[in-house]
Amino acid sequence: MRDNAARAMWERYEPVHQLVYFAPEVREAMDGLGMRGYWMGYFALRAAPLGPVPAPVVTSCFYVFHPDRAASALPEAWSLAGPQQVIEARERAVDAAMTSLYGPDVIGSAELAEAADLAWEAAGAADTAGRVLGAANQTLPRPDQPHVRLWQAATTLREHRGDGHVAVLVGRGLGPVEALVLKSATGETDAEFQQRIRQWDTEAWQAAQDALRGRGWIDEEERLTTAGAAAHAQMEADTDAAAAAPWHALGAEATARLAHLLEPLARRVLDSGLVPPANPVGLTDGTWRAAG
Template identity: 80%
Template sequence: MRDGSVARAMWERFEPVHQLVYFSPEVREAAEGLGLRGYWAGYFALRAAPLGPVPASVVTSCFYVFHPDRAAAALPDAWALASPQHVLRAREQAMDAAMTGFFGPDVCASDELAEAADLAWEAARAADTAGRVLGAANQSLPRPAQPHVRLWQAVTTLREHRGDGHVAVLVSRRLGPVEALSLKSAAGETDASFQQRVRRWDGEEWRAAQARLRERGWIDEDGHITGAGTAAHAQMEAETDAAALTPWQALGAGATARLARLLEPLARRVLDSGIVPAGNPVGLTGTTWDTAG
């Protein structure tokens, strides 16, 4: 893999494994077992738990693309039902069950998965977390004993590290949450109606964001991305990739390529299974990979 593309190539391989936390029935059952009723109560508590018992405003800031009302409907009420420590314990147990159920006990007990877990953990520990709140919070968690759970936690640290960097890029470009979602949708990476619904932005807010994108010349009157918008979007993605390079530089080219090869069959299984829905928020799609080397 070329240095300029390594961060994106690794994201494409580890993000599907991380995504199991949002769509596995074992995780939903664990959240409900804590008294967190409804998908979003579980989502916000499970993802925000590494931060401690923070208020909704902090989570809205970190997660960036949600309407404030979405987080406020779940937090801080969730912390009265289960402390962040209890949520983290339940999250780890749920991912043990989810990974084992999805990939099978033989894969989870394999030497290859244990090797992937250790390489990913090494990369995650090397991630630079200055100014990256979610990445730092996940990086500070203890090392899980079980390799498949360790792998999941490592790739979660890496994806939150990358996400923190992406938010910094958006802020530096003065691209607010709704504009970012609208541009991503116009670029064909996700579904606009899906994004608007799950992030809880109303039609007026969405149209206002589109108007601001038109003023910048990034979308046309029909909401289609323009050449200038395509260039701006590509530049922001390149800046996000560049900001996410540190873990892979620390791990080294050979070990990074080895981890990529170990993650590929896991990522393919997730993407091919359909467990992650089409039009999903992060824009995951089936990917054709060249052999890493």
């Protein structure tokens, strides 16, 4: 059975986190550090809490990218700006992006400060054994500005969840390309888009399709079979269960309160058009699930 709180909270904090990939203020900040192109900035921004690690380590953690995608950005990015510089730049950029999107009244509100503190408490309770990206983000200092603190907490929580999801995929013997093909088969995201941005060639994509057909999980039209739908649902349930610890620690009442506080913030991101409909994580503007 799915942990409804874990799923519901992901739907609320993920849009806030996603600002770092799509807000123009972030791209400007990365350009200002000398990063060349979107992908160099992306890999530097997301990998910075790990320190100046090489491309193979990042490929392993991020899981679904072709090794060449990370290698085109790292370690060159670290010669342009060290990880600490990138972390400081992303905090400044997130400050600017959130202030622009939400406005000073929301940014300075008691409700946002409350949300930031609740999210920070939940993120601090995340169990990070075996979860490298979650642990790296959890060790970062507590930002003074509530909205930046909220963003960092959301980032820790989503990387903690992502680490758990990768563990689920590995446990089911589902490789990076197979995971993308399966996700595309659910209709949550576009196959061509996923293949292109993750930089997998047609041969690798077709091999993954063949592997999933061999399992009986997709049909000849790359649609989920009954068995595939069941397998996907179980992996999502396992991911939710692996992401439950922060919400159990926070408690049902505080979790429900944080969900309520996050809803208008997440809705504003989704309504802004900053996050494209065909985004990699399959984030939609669908109906919220109950958080308790």
